Amino acid sequence: MTERKVAVVTGASSGIGRASARALAAKGYDVVCAARRLDRVEELAREIDGRAVQCDVTNVDDVKNLAAQAGSRVDVLVANAGGAFGAEPVATANLDDWRRMYDVNVIGTAATIQAFLPALEAAHGVIITIGSTAGIVSYEGGAGYCGSKHAVRALMGALRLELFDKPVRVCEIDPGMVKSDEFALVRFGGDAEKAAAVYQGVEAPLTQDDIADAVAYIAELPEHVNIDQMVVRPRAQAAQHKVHRTS
Structure with missing residues (x-):
């Protein structure tokens, strides 16, 4: 029997992470589903015949334990854990929200990649980060979130240069607006009306399955x-879809 390839997905309890775990399992991967909410990833792991590990990417010990649980060879790392908090203009922004976003989106991503590089190199694997078009352009009320996603893009750009002679591919996916399970709801502290307003007037936003x-x-x-960067936009803007691909 052929041993299954291993994929690790952080932030797998909901949204893009959960959908990615299912998609990789459908391709035959042994998926390690990681998130802070253990009950959710345990349920997911049972569904897809994967493994569940509780992990807060802002906790170094959690990340090291996740890498140990995944094993010495990892074929795919989907560094998806992240979030958006607050949407106030710079003048009135809650800087604690900004610190939280940088801690999760930037430092958490870097810590996860650091912990998995040996296993990825051993398997000739691929790192996939879930960025955002907010890491390419800015918008009103998004300075903190956009800044964190710009930082992730810079991290991946530097990493791509640093690993040029290593058998590890480095890729980022930068989606446009995605209608996900909880993303907007979390951003607005559970205010369902504000969360729903984010998608008003948007024709056919992307889904987590996209x-x-x-x-x-x-x-x-x-x-x-190798695909360095994949920009995925809503269907109404499909003509603007871009893939930067190198061979």
Whole structure:
């Protein structure tokens, strides 16, 4: 019997992470589902015949334990854990929200990649981060979130140069607006009305399954093919879809 390839997905309790875990399991991967909410990833792991590990990416010990649980060879790392908190202008922004976003989105992503690099190198694996078009352009009320996603993009750009002679591919997916399980709801502290308003007037926003399909596509590319950046926009803007691909 052929041993299954291993994929690790952080932030797998909901949204893009959960959908990505399902998409990779459908491709035959042994998926390690990681998130702070253990009950949710345990349920998911049972559904997809994967493994559940409780992990807060802002906790170094949690991240090290996740890497140990995943094993010495990891074929795919989906560094998805992140969040958006608050939408106030710079003049009135809650800087604690900004610190929280940088801690999760930037430091948490860097810590996760650090912990998994040896296992990824051993498997000739691929790192996939879930960025955002907010890491390319800014918008009113989004300075903190946009700043954190710009930082993730810079992190991946530097990492791509630093690993040029290593058998590890480095890819970022930068979606446009995605209608996800909880993303907007968490951003507005559980205010369902404010969360719903985010999508008003948006024609056919992306879904979490759209991004999961992109994750699975990248994971299955031949080793000699690399996608540096994939920008995924809503269907109404499909003509603006871009893939930066190198071989």
